[in-house]
Amino acid sequence: MADSAEFVFSDEQRELRAAVRRFAADQSDEQVVRRLMESDPGFDPKAWARLGGELGVLGLSVPEELGGVGGTLVDQAVAVEELGAALFCGPLFGTVMLAIPALVAAGDEQLLPALVEGTRTAAFAVGDRGGAFDPADVSVRATADGVLSGTVERVVDAAAADDLLVAATGPDGVGLYAVDAAAAATQARRTQLTTLDSTRRQATVALDGAVGRPVAGPDSAQRVITHALQVGAALLAAEQVGGAQHLLDLSVEYAKGRLQFGRPIGSFQAVKHTLADMLVEVEHARSAAYHAAWALGDGSDDPALAASIAQATASRAFAGVATDTIQVHGGIGFTWEYQAQLYYKRAVTDAALLGSAEQHRGRIARLVLDTASADGAPWVATGTE
Amino acid sequence: MSTVADSTRVADAAHQVVRDHDPTEVPVHEFLAATFDAGLAWVHFPEGLGGLGVPRGLQAVSDTIIQDAGGPVPFSLNPIGYGMAAPTLREHAGTDELKREWLRPLASTEHIWCQLFSEPGAGSDLAGLATSAVRDGDEWVVNGQKVWTSLAHRARWALLLARTDPDAPKHKGLTYFVVDMTGPGVETRPLRQMTGQAEFNEVYLENARIPDAHRLGAVGDGWRVAMTTLMNERSSIGSSGSRRGSGTIADAVALWASRPELHTPVLEDRLTRLWLRSEAQRLTSERSRALATVGGPGPEGSVGKLVGAELNQHVYEFCMDLLGPEALTYHDYTMRDLQRGEDYRGPLQQRFLRSRANTIEGGTSEVLRNILGERVLGLPGDLRADSGKAWKDIPRG
Ligand SMILES: Cc1cc2nc3c(=O)[nH]c(=O)nc-3n(C[C@H](O)[C@H](O)[C@H](O)COP(=O)(O)OP(=O)(O)OC[C@H]3O[C@@H](n4cnc5c(N)ncnc54)[C@H](O)[C@@H]3O)c2cc1C
Numbered sequence: 001m002a003d004s005a006e007f008v009f010s011d012e013q014r015e016l017r018a019a020v021r022r023f024a025a026d027q028s029d030e031q032v033v034r035r036l037m038e039s040d041p042g043f044d045p046k047a048w049a050r051l052g053g054e055l056g057v058l059g060l061s062v063p064e065e066l067g068g069v070g071g072t073l074v075d076q077a078v079a080v081e082e083l084g085a086a087l088f089c090g091p092l093f094g095t096v097m098l099a100i101p102a103l104v105a106a107g108d109e110q111l112l113p114a115l116v117e118g119t120r121t122a123a124f125a126v127g128d129r130g131g132a133f134d135p136a137d138v139s140v141r142a143t144a145d146g147v148l149s150g151t152v153e154r155v156v157d158a159a160a161a162d163d164l165l166v167a168a169t170g171p172d173g174v175g176l177y178a179v180d181a182a183a184a185a186t187q188a189r190r191t192q193l194t195t196l197d198s199t200r201r202q203a204t205v206a207l208d209g210a211v212g213r214p215v216a217g218p219d220s221a222q223r224v225i226t227h228a229l230q231v232g233a234a235l236l237a238a239e240q241v242g243g244a245q246h247l248l249d250l251s252v253e254y255a256k257g258r259l260q261f262g263r264p265i266g267s268f269q270a271v272k273h274t275l276a277d278m279l280v281e282v283e284h285a286r287s288a289a290y291h292a293a294w295a296l297g298d299g300s301d302d303p304a305l306a307a308s309i310a311q312a313t314a315s316r317a318f319a320g321v322a323t324d325t326i327q328v329h330g331g332i333g334f335t336w337e338y339q340a341q342l343y344y345k346r347a348v349t350d351a352a353l354l355g356s357a358e359q360h361r362g363r364i365a366r367l368v369l370d371t372a373s374a375d376g377a378p379w380v381a382t383g384t385e
Numbered sequence: 386m387s388t389v390a391d392s393t394r395v396a397d398a399a400h401q402v403v404r405d406h407d408p409t410e411v412p413v414h415e416f417l418a419a420t421f422d423a424g425l426a427w428v429h430f431p432e433g434l435g436g437l438g439v440p441r442g443l444q445a446v447s448d449t450i451i452q453d454a455g456g457p458v459p460f461s462l463n464p465i466g467y468g469m470a471a472p473t474l475r476e477h478a479g480t481d482e483l484k485r486e487w488l489r490p491l492a493s494t495e496h497i498w499c500q501l502f503s504e505p506g507a508g509s510d511l512a513g514l515a516t517s518a519v520r521d522g523d524e525w526v527v528n529g530q531k532v533w534t535s536l537a538h539r540a541r542w543a544l545l546l547a548r549t550d551p552d553a554p555k556h557k558g559l560t561y562f563v564v565d566m567t568g569p570g571v572e573t574r575p576l577r578q579m580t581g582q583a584e585f586n587e588v589y590l591e592n593a594r595i596p597d598a599h600r601l602g603a604v605g606d607g608w609r610v611a612m613t614t615l616m617n618e619r620s621s622i623g624s625s626g627s628r629r630g631s632g633t634i635a636d637a638v639a640l641w642a643s644r645p646e647l648h649t650p651v652l653e654d655r656l657t658r659l660w661l662r663s664e665a666q667r668l669t670s671e672r673s674r675a676l677a678t679v680g681g682p683g684p685e686g687s688v689g690k691l692v693g694a695e696l697n698q699h700v701y702e703f704c705m706d707l708l709g710p711e712a713l714t715y716h717d718y719t720m721r722d723l724q725r726g727e728d729y730r731g732p733l734q735q736r737f738l739r740s741r742a743n744t745i746e747g748g749t750s751e752v753l754r755n756i757l758g759e760r761v762l763g764l765p766g767d768l769r770a771d772s773g774k775a776w777k778d779i780p781r782g
Binding site: 248252280283288290291362368374375378381 | 641672691708761767
């Protein structure tokens with residue numbers, strides 16, 4: 001909890017990492033991932049409840065007064081990174097990356113304890129435009145009594161969620177509402193979609209007269225949603241780092257062991273240099289993701305800029321590393337049986353969620369280039385000196 | 386935490402130095418000698434040798450205070466001295482007296498240092514070098530030719546790698562020395578580079594004599610000593626400053642801001658990509674600095690050198706493309722030697738041309754990718770045509 005120097009992990013954080021890694025090795029090996037991704041609801045609720053109840057890693061940055069352990073966002077990023085490395089199946093995106101940060105920002109005590117315990121899960125039914133929130137995009141309407149109607153497309157983790165957080169436009173503006181999905185089953189219809197990444201499910205949520213409890217009113221909803229999207233961007237980047245590091249390790253091992261022309265393929269420079277470039281990408285993504293986690297936690301940087309730097313860097317890193325992983329493995333990298341495809345699909349999915357690298361670069365351009373000063377520009381020789 | 390106490394100690398010492406020796410008033414040599422005496426030249430060095438024995442990551446604390454007070458950036462005045470010679474001398478020079486004798490004027494920049502490593506026949510394959518050193522009593526007699534020696538024309542001292550045993554395999558027959566560049570038998574001839582200037586030189590060694598006391602490390606152990614130099618070189622070359630947006634990228638961003646009429650969306654995204662990469666590298670350097678302990682830089686420093694070099698090139702290519710035909714002029718191709726203190730970077734076009742060297746000097750980008758692959762990732766080495774052979778039997782050309 002105490003302020004720690006940026007990038008320096010505490011002993012507790014190292015222990016946390018080791019504990020989550022052990023749990024993932026035990027509960028989420030490749031066989032388990034493959035079984036769960038072809039089952040319903042797509043994850044193991046008992047394993048999820050253990051993550052929340054036993055390990056206590058679902059609400060690490062939730063303040064104690066709201067039912068959490070009062071850790072930091074860096075703690076949460078460490079746990080998410082390890083779960084990402086194992087391609088852990090579960091509603092991390094909807095619950096941990098978005099709903100919990102939104103509820104914390106809203107100061108809502110009601111739903112947090114069960115989400116943090118892992119006995120309930122949530123999805124964030126708020127359309128974002130490239131990772132940013134625009135009230136004009138809200139597709140759900142609310143009456144003054146919080147009765148909601150409208151459709152939200154492709155909501156991650158919504159099919160199995162117990163709680164839906166829905167942005168809706170009411171008479172006084174946009175608010176964030178909580179819908180109990182089981183209680184409102186007929187007024188909140190969820191249609192499960194077949195997803196590119198079977199380990200990260202999506203559903204379309206059609207609301208027709210569902211009753212929502214206001215979590216954040218028009219005066220605070222925008223702030224709450226924006227905060228959730230920024231924290232989500234930082235945590236998603238941590239997940240991307242975990243996935244990318246796993247693939248780099250896998251590719252390096254393969255390149256050491258696979259022999260062609262009588263020598264390991266890793267001794268060929270075309271392969272070796274590809275792996276060296278992958279290393280650079282992973283290192284950059286790690287720096288950008290953890291900078292965002294530190295900065296959003298302690299306010300040491302502009303949160304919008306830090307989140308965009310993290311997403312623009314980590315999305316490209318994970319997707320690029322996943323692409324190269326397939327190439328370095330040759331034919332086996334293209335098979336259904338080999339794990340590269342699972343991570344590749346996650347990488348493509350993560351790159352598009354909460355804004356693409358391009359959308360975040362566009363935002364960085366607005367924040368950095370539009371405000372830049374011409375002072376110190378190098379002189380340009382004119383040929384008449 | 387002890388790091389907090391160390392940090393305070395460094396900050397106090399830096400404030401004291403700028404209080405006692407106002408860097409905007411006193412001559413640069415005097416100011417830098419004072420930072421050496423205060424242990425702020427290399428904070429992780431031992432006390433008395435320009436350091437305070439605290440973690441290396443705290444150098445930034447001192448540098449920021451000194452530079453904010455208008456103090457010089459000593460690295461830019463004596464780059465090989467600060468970046469490479471100092472860590473090598475500290476680790477390998479024979480006695481503390483010698484270390485002090487060399488380090489203090491190095492730190493004050495009264496003595497410029499250069500590096501006599503590369504030869505016409507030995508660049509990337511540095512261990513194949515041919516310059517010979519033969520023992521003669523308490524001295525060594527050196528013969529050979531070095532090339533691309535930056536700053537040799539201004540240097541007082543040089544780091545020299547020479548062959549002492551041609552019958553041993555190439556890495557085993559090398560010994561490391563410090564040479565007096567003003568002594569007899571050392572001749573320096575300027576070499577002109579594509580910018581028109583002469584930053585580097587050829588150095589001819591003809592029966593140059595070196596006292597044995599000026600040998601660093603054991604006879605035949607020169608390669609290991611050279612590794613200290615090269616690791617430090619690579620980690621010191623990186624382009625990114627420690628402040629966001631500083632370093633080479635600042636040139637492109639300021640130029641962009643100065644020419645709004647040239648903006649297009651495609652160019653904007655190109656510049657944003659460069660900014661982002663430079664920021665990711667800056668954060669990565671900060672991260673490795675934060676994690677660095679008292680020890681020297683590891684092969685990870687090569688990430689910064691690799692990324693920084695390519696980034697510099699892309700940044701200046703961007704600037705040239707932004708200006709288009711307007712940039713196709715030059716200020717002056719007259720060959721001249723750089724004068725101390727002048728802005729060596731020159732106009733944009735010169736910076737652009739100079740950046741071509743970035744992926745060659747201090748290890749080519751191909752070699753750096755080999756290092757990352759082999760030493761960081763642990764991949765198997767390339768097939769070597771020369772392995773195990775005596776140096777004298779290896780083909781050269
Ligand atoms: C501006 C500048 C300043 C310099 N200053 C100094 C100095 O102060 N002191 C000093 O000692 N040296 C200095 N150098 C020399 C520099 O270290 C060498 O130029 C460099 O190591 C490359 O050696 P080379 O020029 O002989 O090229 P070569 O080694 O012949 O390389 C030619 C090409 O072959 C590639 N290549 C070679 N080996 C391999 C391999 N194993 N795998 C893949 N590709 C390979 C290289 O990457 C390069 O593309 C300087 C160079 C420059 C440009």
